[in-house]
Amino acid sequence: SxxxxxxxxxxxxxxxxxxxxxxxxxxxxxxxxxxxxxxxxxxxxxxxxxxxxxxxxxxxxxxxxxxxxxxxxxxxxxxxxxxxxxxxxxxxxxxxxxxxxxxxxxxxxxxxxxxxxxxxxxxxxxxxxxxxxxxxxxxxxxxxxxxxxxxxxxxxxxxxLGRRPIPTLEKKPEGPALVLTEDGQATLYPERSDIRLLDLLATMGKLVEAESDRLRYRLTAEGARQAFESGHSLEEIIELLEEGSRAPVPQKLREQLTHLWENFGLVHLYPNLTVIEFSDDFAIRELLAATSLAQHIIYQFSPRLVAIEPDAVDELVRELQKKGYTPRVAESLEETDDG
Incomplete structure (x- = not known):
């Protein structure tokens, strides 16, 4: 329709x-x-x-x-x-x-x-x-x-926009919402799916074909990395994929995802950097909009942890203090471990 x-x-x-x-x-x-x-x-x-x-x-x-x-x-x-x-x-x-x-x-x-x-x-x-x-x-x-x-x-x-269910889709057709193959091909039937699975595949997969009743994705290593960085764990991803497909994730695909997860963020070599740790997942959004933080970020490890240029520390501290924050500056890892 x-x-x-x-x-x-x-x-x-x-x-x-x-x-x-x-x-x-x-x-x-x-x-x-x-x-x-x-x-x-x-x-x-x-x-x-x-x-x-x-x-x-x-x-x-x-x-x-x-x-x-x-x-x-x-x-x-x-x-x-x-x-x-x-x-x-x-x-x-x-x-x-x-x-x-x-x-x-x-x-x-x-x-x-x-x-x-x-x-x-x-x-x-x-x-x-x-x-x-x-x-x-x-x-x-x-x-x-x-x-x-x-x-x-x-x-x-x-x-x-997903704010209301489309009347014709209120009663979901029978059958799994997702079909997976060993090589990472994923066929999604949106009318049978929920928004969590749609969002996951949009992050993990590259859309290769769209038909009237289905979407075909190719799951990629880069997509898996983006899913991990957005906060999805391997366990959550496997659970969503198995809920959608009503079957275990194919063994080869599971092994690939497990390998990517085990190596995710395993090694990051950044000499002479300053790290900012936020207390929650939302603070960085406010500070990106209200300070010069975006100009100094070298790498974002997670929603709560970013690496910045050391020379920018004093400027950012002043900006944060003007905004009413009370940042704590630690000179060593031992100081951060002390709380």
């Missing part, structure tokens, strides 16, 4: 990693270009597209919380996201690997510049609204002579 097909398209688009709304941004805003640092020769287009696919899921998470059929100004949404995290396009990557710049002067646009932000990094949000969200019927748009100025979540959009 039409609702089922639209739902499947929405799921497929949410995890689409071989196309991005950044193409729409660059096509419609001729003054922009995308540049990559020469120091990041290993950073390829596939890495960028995967990062931006994850950003898409973050923005969908925000939109799911908006009441339906209520008009919102685009400028208000952009202001909200900028204040929440002006580096949102770098939530899953390194801000020094790539950036937006002027096509004419090649000047680098800084994400923390509020004057340029709406027409540079904020344009990704407008592209999502005018592009896929509009095409799928999730939003309706309002325009004036400047272009898009407002949007609202449609009633149908609440179904596609």
């Amino acid at each position: 039409t609702p089922e097909q639209a739902y499947l398209l929405t799921v497929a688009w949410g995890s689409l990693a071989n196309w991005s709304e950044i193409y729409l941004v660059l096509r419609h805003l001729n003054h922009l270009e995308l540049r990559r640092s020469g120091l990041y020769s290993y950073f390829h287009l596939t890495h960028l597209l995967q990062q931006l696919a994850n950003v898409r899921l973050f923005l969908l998470f925000l939109l799911r919380r908006l009441p339906e059929e209520t008009w919102y100004g685009l400028d208000h949404l952009l202001t909200f996201v900028r204040k929440l995290d002006d580096h949102y396009l770098y939530r899953y990557g390194d801000p020094d690997a790539w950036w937006l710049a002027s096509r004419i002067t090649h000047k680098r646009y800084a994400p923390d510049n509020p004057r340029d932000w709406p027409n540079t990094y904020g344009a990704f949000i407008a592209a999502m609204l005018e592009g896929p969200l509009n095409w799928l019927g999730i939003v309706s748009l309002g325009y004036d002579e400047r272009g898009i100025v407002a949007f609202q979540i449609t009633e149908f959009g609440t179904f596609l």
